[in-house]
Amino acid sequence: MKKIVRILSISLFIAALAASGSRFHPRAIAAPPDSRNIAQPGNTQNDLSAVQKPPGVKPIIQLVPLGKVKKEHIDLLVRTIDEIYAVEVLIVPRSEFPAAAYVRAGKRWMADPVLELLDRMKPPQALKMIGLTDEDLCAATEKSPTWGILGIGMLNGSSCVVSTWRLGARFNNPRMPELLSKVVAHELGHTFNLLHCPDRSCVMQDASGTIRSLDHEKAFCPACQRTLGALLRPDSAYAHWSENQ
Numbered sequence: 649m650k651k652i653v654r655i656l657s658i659s660l661f662i663a664a665l666a667a668s669g670s671r672f673h674p675r676a677i678a679a680p681p682d683s684r685n686i687a688q689p690g691n692t693q694n695d696l697s698a699v700q701k702p703p704g705v706k707p708i709i710q711l712v713p714l715g716k717v718k719k720e721h722i723d724l725l726v727r728t729i730d731e732i733y734a735v736e737v738l739i740v741p742r743s744e745f746p747a748a749a750y751v752r753a754g755k756r757w758m759a760d761p762v763l764e765l766l767d768r769m770k771p772p773q774a775l776k777m778i779g780l781t782d783e784d785l786c787a788a789t790e791k792s793p794t795w796g797i798l799g800i801g802m803l804n805g806s807s808c809v810v811s812t813w814r815l816g817a818r819f820n821n822p823r824m825p826e827l828l829s830k831v832v833a834h835e836l837g838h839t840f841n842l843l844h845c846p847d848r849s850c851v852m853q854d855a856s857g858t859i860r861s862l863d864h865e866k867a868f869c870p871a872c873q874r875t876l877g878a879l880l881r882p883d884s885a886y887a888h889w890s891e892n893q
């Protein structure tokens with residue numbers, strides 16, 4: 649059974665936008681803000697053996713556009729990952745969602761089958777897979793069987809998926825790129841074996857509190873940086889912890 653480790657939910661997005669103008673982190677409307685599900689404690693040692701490459705060769709993250717997704721969002725995600733992680737991002741042709749993943753009532757897609765699809769698509773040369781969609785994603789939580797999410801990643805797994813739907817992309821939220829960056833840093837972080845972090849300033853925090861919890865996230869804390877090791881770009885904004893304290 650795969651460990652699904654994070655669900656970011658921001659159904660309060662519309663309300664947050666209305667209330668705070670340019671506030672960027674919408675978290676929850678009808679429910680607690682960020683219900684990133686905590687991972688089951690598993691192997692906390694990051695196995696980076698798969699990243700061992702000849703000098704100068706970066707590990708490959710394969711980006712899979714899913715369903716409807718704008719090219720500008722694909723380009724943004726490539727730039728965003730490149731700013732955070734020392735990896736090479738390869739874009740593959742767009743895929744359709746698994747038909748069985750569709751939740752007609754909420755017009756959204758269950759994330760589990762999407763992660764399974766990404767796992768199946770993963771070529772041996774890719775370290776991780778990341779799906780990107782402009783459509784709405786959901787996952788079963790204690791709150792709802794079809795809880796809307798921003799993204800989800802597997803602890804020490806092969807795949808994660810993120811959606812711009814609840815980031816305000818369709819409303820031209822000016823803070824969407826910043827939000828997407830934190831979501832991607834977090835979800836890929838889970839695939840790199842990062843659990844949720846108790847430090848509220850850390851990108852890996854479990855933001856189960858308020859709608860503004862993402863605003864507290866500044867960088868990876870030293871402990872999370874140690875786990876990421878060489879995967880975190882030293883010049884990434886998320887590697888500058890001391891400057892944020």
Ligand SMILES: [Zn+2]
Nearest residue numbers: 653654655684
């Ligand atoms: Zn998480």
Ligand SMILES: [Zn+2]
Nearest residue numbers: 845850869872
């Ligand atoms: Zn941390």
